[in-house]
Amino acid sequence: MSKGVKMADEKKLMKALADAILSYDSAAAEAAAKEAIKRGLDPLEAIEKGLSPAIEEVGKKFEKMEIYLPELMLAADAMRSSMSLLLPLIPKGKALSKGTVVIGTVQGDIHEIGKNIVSNMLMANGFEVVDLGVDVKTSAFVDEARKSNAKIIGASALMSSTIGSQKDIVDYLTSMKVRKKHAVMVGGGPTTGEWSKEIGADGWGEDAATTVKLANRLVKRK
Amino acid sequence: MANAKLVFLSKDEQDLIHESSLKSLNDIGMMIRSDSTLKMLSESGADVDFQKKIARIPEEMVAEALKKAPRSIRLCARDSKNDMIVPTAGPPYAATTGLGVYVRDMNTGEKRPSTRKDIADFIRLGDGLDGVDFLWTSITANEVPQVTHGLHELWTAMQNTTKHVNGVSVMSADDSRKQIELAALIAGGEEELRKRPLFSVICCSIAPLSFEGGAVEGMIELVKGGIPIMSMSMSLSGGSSPVTLAGTITNANSENLASLVITQFAAPGSPHIYCSSSAPISMKTGMINYMTSEQPLIAAGLGQMARRYGLPSMVGDWGINDMDTPGIPHPFTTILGITLSTMTNTDLVSGIGGIDAVKGVAFDQAVIEANIWKNVRAYMRSVAISEETIALDVVKEVGHGNTFLTHPHTARNFKKELHFFDEKTLAWEATLSDNMVSEAKAVAERILKEHTVPRLDDSIIRSGDEVIAEYERRVEA
Incomplete structure (x- = not known):
């Protein structure tokens, strides 16, 4: 009380x-x-x-x-x-957030409805969400994730022509030798579970509800 | 000629949608992320806020654009027998699906990222199917650099069909320039290509009321080269447009009019096709949901608006199979959806061969849907209504209470007048997924084995490959 x-x-x-x-x-x-x-x-x-x-x-x-x-x-x-x-x-140290998710729509893509739904749902489910908006450069995802110590990067792409940028994020993390620090979730119209596996992402969010479940799993992972 | 069409809007309702669209463009305006396009619109009479990238387009510019736009367009093909003239009086012309990212292997069921080899096969299958009139580039070339994927897809498609090719990707003015250069190699030069455009391109606005910079600059480059474009609005009720059907139709109409202003002021008289792929979003997942009763009604409204403006249109489409295996997972909704969404005054439709809600393609699915389409379009065929077909003279000859079966008029005309459903595909309908898929697979395999498309000269292929390679080198540098 x-x-x-x-x-x-x-x-x-x-x-x-x-x-x-x-x-x-x-x-x-x-x-x-x-x-x-x-x-x-x-x-x-x-x-x-x-x-x-x-x-x-x-x-x-x-x-x-x-x-x-x-x-x-x-x-x-x-x-x-x-x-x-x-x-x-709330004093620092008593933070109740499940973890931080850096989220955005990838470079070359300015669709944001799906990303906004996911962003809201994550926030409502206790995640701290840093929403970088649309047309986000690969390096910006990674820089922000490092800065805010985010456990998860969420990359949305609606166009078949831009989903390649999701792979770029995974590759960039690898090249920076920080791949294990940040889990990568991908989502958006043309993405599939197979695509997520192929590019070495940590999971595919088919819709907002499954993305929240995925995020819950990813933050529990050591 | 009589044609069955879905009539949705009254004349007054069309007027209201037109006036509301004008108001939307004039008051709210379009966000256009391209300074050169904003500058052109500003010089042509639009009220432009360069900071916010908003162009408010006055009614006069829309009226001017509508005046300049061509009323008839010939979409040409490598073989002129396959040319399509729009608007069409009869049923719409149908195309394959797009743009998927994977292909489903017919033998193993494996889903794998699509490559140029798959594009070549899928396009050649479409070339060999009667129900397919033109080809979308359909699937992504996943193995090439992202910046040239559209060029590879177009180039591969054009080598594997003598039907019209409809590209679905435009990334920048440079990209469009290269698309034109590639097609010009086949047409025999850019002026020849302008006279006989062998391909057209879908150029999307982004609902609500915006344009991505590269896409709009690419669209302008295409129309300057005489390449027909389809100004596709994806107004998704409850997502990228108001949840109301009236709001969705008005938004898609507004975006089409804005695209038309851009093309007609950039290149007066350039071929422009009114286009939409609009449907509600799923209120459960937020994803586009084509399998609704609203989608055909939205298409019908937009088809009527296109006819009102006298513009050719591509407003009917179907993304019928939302499962990742071939078949007709929801027979009633599927067939009704295809029938109604294509009975909408639209001149062009697409969707053949997609699975997994357009994420992938399946060869057997393409055969199934091409067959469905052959039956569905029968409902939209042109029927002559004339004194001759009313045939009172024949009635007089047959006389009261007698039969027409034995009159020569019946023997002479029944094959012209009545549609005969193919018994085999009727049987498919009865078995839905079981025999349907295996028999469709056999048809696909036969076409892929036997159907050939005349090969382009080696020198043309080499030149095209070099156009793309040179562009890749330049972009990488």
């Missing part, structure tokens, strides 16, 4: 955070986080007991096809609204 916050109040604040996520409401999520901070709720507890169970519930509903991508994305947006206020208040 957070210091100085009455049990009844704490429950109410937690419920407001959860309700905001469950009703896909970013403005409410932001307001609930502000209120929680103002009332002295421990930010780590706010995330762990308020937000996380709610986003998990959203994830389960999605799996059961009770809700679809639009609701899922809005829930992730709401989650981000709260998290961006709460996370900076």
Whole structure:
């Protein structure tokens, strides 16, 4: 229990955070986080007991096809609204992130819808996500991964003509002798599991849901 | 002539979509990541924000572009018997799928990255199939440098068919220049190629309302060389366009009009084909979903818009097999989807031979779909409605209550008037995947063994290879 916050109040604040996520409401999520901070709720507890169970519930509903991508994305947006206020208040060393993922659409390709879905889903599932945007140079993926000590690089490509850049990322990591430090996930329209294996990537995300599962596996890997 | 067409939009609804498209281009504008293109549009009357790379295109420019665009285009082939003139009065012309990245081996079922050898075989198979009228370059040459993959694909395709080739890749103005040089070797020079364009190229905008720099500059280079382009919009409901069908149709229409403005101001009168490959995204995975009831309706709306403008179109397509094995995994949805999406006023369609939602190709799948298409297009054939075919004189001769079966008019006309389904492929339909795939495989094997395409002169092939090699050396340097 957070210091100085009455049990009844704490429950109410937690419920407001959860309700905001469950009703896909970013403005409410932001307001609930502000209120929680103002009332002295421990930010780590706010995330762990308020937000996380709610986003998990959203994830389960999605799996059961009770809700679809639009609701899922809005829930992730709401989650981000709260998290961006709460996370900076958590002392270093108590970080609860599963790990950092550097993500982007590869060089020569400016398609971003798929990448954005994955980015949001990863964030909603407890990953720290550095989204480099579109048309990202191979070296930029690797530089950012080294800088932010990312466990995973996620490279999206929508065109048959640009998926070669995913291989470039793997090759570049190898040539820099840091291949084992960063797992590489590939995804996007023309990619396949075979392609991922062929280029020596660590896994293929067929869609956003499988990419999250893949990321969970990759961060557990030593 | 009567033709069955899917009519979706009323005249008023077409007007609203047209006016909304004009408003979209004028108010929201297009983001174009090419300064030279922005400069050309600015000089032609568009309101350009060079910083944000947004061109707001006024109504007058659209009207001017529509005035300049040609109303009839001849898509030529190495063998002029295979030329296609669009718009067509009858059923659309059909092409193979594209652009996949792997090929499925017919014998082992193995999926492997496609190479030029696979392109050559797949194109030659298409050349030998009746249901295939022209060839998309269909699969990627994975073994060549990424920057020249499109050139290798085009060059390999053109060597292996006497039908029209439709390229699906344009990366830059340089790339387009080389495509023209390659085709000119076969046509007998660039001026000859301009008169008889042996290939055309799909040039995509990126929905919503943007153009990648290399692609748009490449498109301009192509039309300056007289090469027909298809301005493909992939407006994906709920993803890259509003989730509403009206919003999707309007977005695809707006992007097509923007492409038309660019081609007609860059090269007035250049051959331009209105084009879309639009469908909703899956609300479960976010991926493009062709297997929906919305896809044919979107295509129908766009086909009507193209006809309204008097432009030839390629708005119907199918990506029917979403499994990675050949067959017809969802018979009802598949056949209805193909039939309706091609009955949309479209002049060109594509999709033959794709598996795994267009990620790969399978030779046996191409045979199956070419056969489906031969049956489906029967529903779209031109039927003469005239005093002669109404045949009141024959009715008078036969008289009340008698039979027409024995009248010479029936014997003379029944083969012209009635479509006969091929018994063998009807049997395939009954067995769906079992006999269908094995028999289609046998057909594919026979065509690959027996069907030959006249070889180009060795000197032409050598020159083409050198064009690509020289480009590769230059790019690498």
